[in-house]
Structure formats: structure tokens, C-alpha cells
Amino acid sequence: MLALRDVSVRLIDPETGVAVNALDSVFMEVEKGEAVVLVGESGAGKTTLLSVAAGLIRVTAGSVFVGGRELTWGDRGQDRWLRAKVGVAFQFPERSFFATTVREEVGLTASLLGWEPERVTAAVERALSAVGLSFNLLDRSPFTLSGGEKRRVALAAALAHEPELLLLDEPEVGMDLRGQKHVRELIQRLKNEGKALLVATHDVDAAMGWADRCVVLKKGRVADTLALTDPWPEGAGARLAPYSWDYTLLRRIYREAHARGWTLPDPHRARDRFLAALTARAKNPAAPGEAEDFPKPMEGPQ
Ligand SMILES: Nc1ncnc2c1ncn2[C@@H]1O[C@H](COP(=O)(O)OP(=O)(O)OP(=O)(O)O)[C@@H](O)[C@H]1O
Ligand SMILES: [Mg+2]
Numbered sequence: 001m002l003a004l005r006d007v008s009v010r011l012i013d014p015e016t017g018v019a020v021n022a023l024d025s026v027f028m029e030v031e032k033g034e035a036v037v038l039v040g041e042s043g044a045g046k047t048t049l050l051s052v053a054a055g056l057i058r059v060t061a062g063s064v065f066v067g068g069r070e071l072t073w074g075d076r077g078q079d080r081w082l083r084a085k086v087g088v089a090f091q092f093p094e095r096s097f098f099a100t101t102v103r104e105e106v107g108l109t110a111s112l113l114g115w116e117p118e119r120v121t122a123a124v125e126r127a128l129s130a131v132g133l134s135f136n137l138l139d140r141s142p143f144t145l146s147g148g149e150k151r152r153v154a155l156a157a158a159l160a161h162e163p164e165l166l167l168l169d170e171p172e173v174g175m176d177l178r179g180q181k182h183v184r185e186l187i188q189r190l191k192n193e194g195k196a197l198l199v200a201t202h203d204v205d206a207a208m209g210w211a212d213r214c215v216v217l218k219k220g221r222v223a224d225t226l227a228l229t230d231p232w233p234e235g236a237g238a239r240l241a242p243y244s245w246d247y248t249l250l251r252r253i254y255r256e257a258h259a260r261g262w263t264l265p266d267p268h269r270a271r272d273r274f275l276a277a278l279t280a281r282a283k284n285p286a287a288p289g290e291a292e293d294f295p296k297p298m299e300g301p302q
Helices: 046-053 076-085 102-112 117-131 147-159 177-192 236-243 248-259 271-283
Strands: 002-012 019-030 035-039 061-066 086-089 165-169 196-201 213-218 221-227
Touching: 002 046, 019 046, 019 196, 019 221, 035 046, 035 177, 046 061, 046 165, 046 196, 076 086, 086 147, 102 117, 102 147, 117 147, 117 177, 147 165, 147 177, 177 196, 213 236, 221 236, 236 248, 236 271, 248 271
Parallel strands: 035 196, 035 213, 086 165, 165 196
Antiparallel strands: 002 019, 002 061, 213 221
């Protein structure tokens, strides 16, 4: 559904005039019915990659294919076709809000595609239900909503016209735990419906349970591509651990390591040392563990 072939994007910082390789020779694919998570530190190129896939940024080199069609720059017919195929929820929803009501905002793409008003209304209601937003918000300005509500409106706006490819930029940020769970379930459902999903996140823990693959970006390059099938493939844990911020994966590795008799520092108390010890272990499984100066993990679920 989406393929990037040797894609590079060079951007010039407007203030300093310094050029940055926001993407550097990136190859990646997302198939129908597949959810791929994009992780990487701030500035790694996640948003740039999603923008390229949405046809919003011109690539400096390489090719981008959506639904088997190679994107070319400045082709109006293609832009319209792409709008129908792709749904995007941006990292900062309020920057992309355009309309004066939630109703209009969520139905914007469907309207631009020329759908009949009744069909747009039905699509808006379906999308609001899918993201768990009350119809009471329909006539509110999207700009006056709470952070979590704005995210949901952005998600609903991405879904309403039923695109085949969804590009979601940190969709859970600013949501409470219930909202985050809802987003995860929604992604799972969209995947089961056969959509292709590419989701950027800082925290790989948020992707556990629904992502098929994880692409790790570092300074614009694909540093790693990992299958995320359960159980985790051997070695994947150590490579993903730096991107575990709610500690779900770190706790799991910690427990498994202790069960195998490895000594690793407690990640909650000494995250950096835990990661360093884990990396050393992954490189050389025969390496001696750290001196154990922390208690063993508690038994039972955590
Ligand atoms: N409009 C722009 N002009 C110049 N440089 C840019 C522009 N947008 C992004 N960059 C640079 O491109 C690189 C990649 O940025 P990008 O926003 O894609 O990262 P990201 O992984 O989404 O980060 P974050 O996790 O903070 O959202 C960074 O070095 C950034 O400074
Ligand atoms: Mg970003």
C-alpha cells in the first residue's frame, strides 16, 4: 500500500540556513492489513516520513508509491486521488484545524471529495463514534476543545472518508489512559478491516499488542526494522528497550533476565545503567552481569 524507495529529504533550517538530512536513503513498506510503528527520538524524522507518505513534502531523492502509483510533485489529479486514499492525523492537531465546527472539520475531506451532504453527515457520525466522541460536540469549534478531544477530532477527520492508508502522528499524546486504550483498540480494528497503518510514536510500549513491525529511525535513517510478533524475537528486546518509556517492555525484559539468572539493574531506578548492561549482554551473551546491587523483581504480575 505504501512503499518508500531510497527516499531522502533535505531541509534547510530557515533561521540558521543549515541543511539537515531529515530523511536519508529510507526504504520501507506498509502492506494492507498491516500496522507499522515508527519510533525514534525527537528529530529522527518520523513526522517528515509521514508527510512524505501523505504527499505533503517533496522528496529530494528517491520514489514514493501509494497503492502502486508513484507520486509525482505538483500533479493536481494525483493530489485528489491521494486525498481519497490517505488519511492523516497530524502531531499538532490544532495546527491543521481549519473549520469552525467539529462537524465541518471531521467531514472536510469527504466534502472536498464531492460526497453528497447526507453521506458526509453519516460518515462524520460514524467517525465520531469510532473515536468515542459525543455528538454533543458537533457544533463546537475544534479550537476550544481539550487536548484529548482535539486528538480525537483529528483522528476522526483522518478516518471519516474511509481511506485505505492511515498515517497517524503520535495519536495517543495528550490522552488519558482510557483514551489511549480506545486508540489502541481502534487501530486494531482498522487493521482487521484491512487498512494499512503507519503510526509514529515516542514510546514503543504504546505499540505492544497491535503493531506488526517496528521501524526505528535515527537521524533520518532506518536504524532497525523488527517484527513485533509475540513472543518478541530474540534480540529485539534490547534493540527496542531505549524506546520503552512507560517501562512495560523494560519491566518485562528485567523479569525475563532475572528468570534466566542474568543480573541487570532495576530499570525504574537506573534506566541508563539498565540499558547499557542490556546492550552489553546483547552484544556478548557470555559477558559477566553487573554486580547485583538491587533486589530481585517481585513475583507476580506488575
Ligand atoms: N520545516 C522544516 N524546516 C527545516 N528543518 C526541518 C523542518 N521540519 C523538520 N525539520 C528537521 O528535520 C528533522 C526531522 O524532524 P521531524 O519533525 O521529522 O522529527 P520527528 O521524529 O517527528 O521528531 P518529534 O518526535 O520531535 O516529533 C529535524 O532535524 C528537524 O529539525
Ligand atoms: Mg514528529
